[in-house]
Amino acid sequence: MPYIEMPKLSDTMTEGTVVKWRKAVGEPVDVGDVIAEIETDKAVMELEAFDGGTLQEIYVSEGGKARIGEKLALLLAAGEDAPQKDGQAAKTQQVNPLAGSPSRTSPAPAKAEKAAAPVSRGRVKASPLAKKIAGAKRVDLALIQGSGPGGRIVARDVESAPVTPAAIPTAAAAIPVLPPGPGDRRIPLTGMRKIIAERLLASKTQIPHFYLNIEVDAGELVRLRTQLNEHLEKSGQGKLTFNDFILKAVVAAATKVPRVNASFAGDAVIEYTDIHPSVAVAVEDGLVTPVIRQAQKKSLREISEAVKDLATRARSKKIKPEEYQGGTLTVSNLGSHGIDSFSAVINPPQAVILSIGAIVKKPVLNAQDQIVPGHRLAIGLSADHRVVDGATGAQYLAELRGLLENPAALLL
């Protein structure tokens, strides 16, 4: 196969942007060489060569986009000839991967029919049976994460997937837009912005959200953190953030109320054994949610280090798909942005998201009904009512409150 095609580098990716070609036309390429940098909806990934040879021709220049499976470049091994062209495969032309190689002659009507089929997501690895069931159930395989070997979508994944409508209307399609006037800027959607738009619209329209809010006495948490960080600073170690404590508490509380660590799966609810919190990280023009795997087995320090590492790499877009996929609940903290409280939109297919505000100093009534200064932290829980009911959410928040108000337990 002499063509280098746009690979599918993440589950939600439909197209990618060639950020940079690391090899020039005429340059030799060895197997495993990085030939280009590709921006997906979430990150910039390195594209490695599967075959060796010489880079003969580049079809998509830097900054150009291509859908999955479209040809990016021509790589010829020694002694290999360029495939014949019939004039159709002009340099800049993007070839529909379903229409077959341009040099192949096939009956025109069949070709047109195939090209018109609404398959734009490129190759999804699924078993034949999974594909058959998906066809019958009208489930979009591109939205399903495979649990089979090598991430293959198998029958059980499709059977447990929620039935999705054939097409999720995008905001732009559903609502008329005020056209730009002179001097206005029209900014094309990046892959990431498009995915955020699609997924969160689906979340808000398809998931019955409800919201619970609590205010936690964070006095003890502030004291403990100050004390710990003084010690850590002296010993030259990195400081702990409030978010580290909150994450630890969120995970610990979820071990007590496992129902929140779950997904709605059409005809069942899946409660996950491991708790993989996604941590919402703002990046340039968007949001990435790196995942801390098996956080229930990690100490406060380990969680802190994992977050630091993932967030740094997320901001520089050096994060791999497996590092932001498969989270089981999300924590979104806008405290450092000065937000007191808010209600987040659920990150599907998870059942809950926690909205963490800033720790605010304010007058509170103590047990003796005296007004005293206190540290308060507002926490919101947005929950999928199909999975979590009000009482369950309340129980979870009570656990969370207990841990945050007695934070020393989090050090154990």
Next chain:
Amino acid sequence: MPVITYRKALNDALAEELARDENVFIIGEEVAHYNGAYKVTEGLWQRFGDKRVLDTPITEAAFIGLSAGASMLGLRPVVELMFWSFAYVAYDQIVNNAGCIRYMSGGQINLPLVIRGPANGGTNVGATHSHTPESILANNPGVKVVCPATAYDAKGLMKTAIRDNDPVFVMENTLLYGETWEVPDEEYLIPLGVADVKREGADVSLIAHGRAVITSLQAAEILAHEHNIHAEVVDLRSIRPLDEETLLRSVRKTHRAVLVDENKPFCAVSAQIAATIQEKAFDDLDAPVLRVCTLDAPAIYSPPLEKLQLPTPERVVEKVLSIA
């Protein structure tokens, strides 16, 4: 029901058919006076005499050629090969003469010839005594190939083979001769081309023939107890004709197939099964069809190494887990 060895079941089948039809005779190296290299023909010469049970020199091409000729004239020879590996020197007689004659004569000449004997490895008798010729023989239209895995199947299939009007090759397995199974006293026949589900299961189909069926049953036991995976074991029994319906029904039920085969992998019987499954049950597959074959090298003389070379229950379990 009496419990008898695989060897005794074959011996009973031969004795019953010799008694039933005077056209049946047995021929091969040491089948008469010595009672057969593996004692399958024990007592037959004493009972049926020199004309019905005949010793030959080491001349496979000659006595198979003779038998093909005899069967064209109405006799029903049952040839014993000391090892199926020795059949290769008579490939011309087996395939060119026996296999083609009915077709080439426009159906005027039947060729009721049975060739039987031990095949496959596992007895540490070296590369030239351990071949698995079922795939190369089944490749030829005009012949029938059966591989019984139990004493019950061995007896029923052998009797049917002797009564069949085409050349039928019965591949026995040396390692099974001493194993015992329940076999009824009353006469029964097992039709050629009918597979048998040896164990029911819903999660994966283990499809095998010959001794690989036993390996598969052992693997199914481990899978059920240690992994809660319920394997269905399909015993093909007959390679040609092949009971596609039964094996496809099983794959359509379990959606996964692991083929267990004592052939070497290249162009093996299991390669044919894999092709059949993907061609006819593609949309029912939830995983690639995988195979556990004899490792692709001439049979190893060293006993521990040959044991590793053949499919083991552990290797089958490993393959199943890789697609579970």
